[in-house]
Amino acid sequence: MNPDRPYAHLVTRLRETGLRPTRQRLALAKLLFEQGERHVTAESLHGEALAGSIRVSLATVYNTLHQFTQAGLLRQVVVDGARTYFDTNTRLHHHFFIEDDGELVDFPGEGVTVSGIPETPDGTEQTRVDVVVRVSRQSSAN
Amino acid sequence: MNPDRPYAHLVTRLRETGLRPTRQRLALAKLLFEQGERHVTAESLHGEALAGSIRVSLATVYNTLHQFTQAGLLRQVVVDGARTYFDTNTRLHHHFFIEDDGELVDFPGEGVTVSGIPETPDGTEQTRVDVVVRVSRQSSAN
DNA sequence: GTGTTTGCAAAGTGTTTGCAATTTA
DNA sequence: TAAATTGCAAACACTTTGCAAACAC
Numbered sequence: 255m256n257p258d259r260p261y262a263h264l265v266t267r268l269r270e271t272g273l274r275p276t277r278q279r280l281a282l283a284k285l286l287f288e289q290g291e292r293h294v295t296a297e298s299l300h301g302e303a304l305a306g307s308i309r310v311s312l313a314t315v316y317n318t319l320h321q322f323t324q325a326g327l328l329r330q331v332v333v334d335g336a337r338t339y340f341d342t343n344t345r346l347h348h349h350f351f352i353e354d355d356g357e358l359v360d361f362p363g364e365g366v367t368v369s370g371i372p373e374t375p376d377g378t379e380q381t382r383v384d385v386v387v388r389v390s391r392q393s394s395a396n
Numbered sequence: 397m398n399p400d401r402p403y404a405h406l407v408t409r410l411r412e413t414g415l416r417p418t419r420q421r422l423a424l425a426k427l428l429f430e431q432g433e434r435h436v437t438a439e440s441l442h443g444e445a446l447a448g449s450i451r452v453s454l455a456t457v458y459n460t461l462h463q464f465t466q467a468g469l470l471r472q473v474v475v476d477g478a479r480t481y482f483d484t485n486t487r488l489h490h491h492f493f494i495e496d497d498g499e500l501v502d503f504p505g506e507g508v509t510v511s512g513i514p515e516t517p518d519g520t521e522q523t524r525v526d527v528v529v530r531v532s533r534q535s536s537a538n
Numbered sequence: 539g540t541g542t543t544t545g546c547a548a549a550g551t552g553t554t555t556g557c558a559a560t561t562t563a
Numbered sequence: 564t565a566a567a568t569t570g571c572a573a574a575c576a577c578t579t580t581g582c583a584a585a586c587a588c
Binding site: 338348350361371372375378380385 | 474475476477480490492494495501503504507508509510511512513514516517519520521522523524525526527528529530531532533534
């Protein structure tokens with residue numbers, strides 16, 4: 255939080271994407287990128303910010319997440335319908351989706367092969383293949 | 397629409413699942429199951445019903461879609477985050493998702509193999525593997 | 539008749555937007 | 564100071580809910 259040394263690398267990273275390194279964006283970037291790979295929702299990140307005494311509005315969190323996504327710093331993940339997840343891992347990978355609690359877990363995409371996909375519909379080209387492995391917690395009672 | 401011959405097989409199908417074959421449920425079942433495999437949203441189905449002069453409320457459409465899903469007559473598909481799709485194809489299959497217009501296209505699951513999935517997270521077991529092949533319309537301008 | 543189902547309108551989520559006030563360069 | 568960004572509150576889209584009236588058996 256020292257304003258004299260405000261995470262130079264994050265400042266640079268934001269500048270490179272054409273986003274002004276504002277207090278809010280820096281704070282969110284710090285939460286997002288300074289603790290390994292993670293999955294957040296707008297609300298979870300907003301909660302973290304507030305918990306860390308970072309004053310930022312939910313609207314700004316949404317804006318920032320979308321701007322970061324557009325800049326290639328985040329990847330948007332759709333699994334659950336209800337909420338939108340953002341993933342700080344932008345490399346090729348897929349997801350386990352733990353149905354019981356809506357948690358996401360990455361797994362690397364390098365070793366994964368999907369074979370047997372038919373031709374894409376007329377006039378379309380393949381953008382990406384997403385694999386979601388849905389899992390549920392084993393209950394010994396089952 | 398002849399009340400004297402109200403689609404006996406649909407009536408039976410509903411009865412088997414423990415759902416009373418009400419006018420609304422029969423009408424929706426007819427729209428859903430009498431014209432091949434399809435993907436609907438609550439709103440699209442509601443629109444169809446109204447267009448076909450079937451008086452049914454949106455709330456009932458939602459209820460019915462969920463009841464049918466629970467009964468195994470439909471499958472819920474998550475791809476787009478904004479809306480929930482229901483698929484009358486309950487067999488093993490995957491989806492093309494046409495990003496430009498949010499349209500879904502099925503492809504059969506039999507020929508598809510996903511290899512290289514690591515072990516599921518601790519204490520969980522695999523429920524299902526969903527493959528979404530995202531495609532976009534080719535523009536000659538691109 | 540009795541329990542189920544429906545429809546309405548209201549409430550609930552998660553997300554987006556308009557705009558004045560603030561901040562950045 | 565000019566342009567970008569923020570925060571608020573209101574608006575949104577989609578979905579769920581509570582409850583009285585209508586319906587199925």
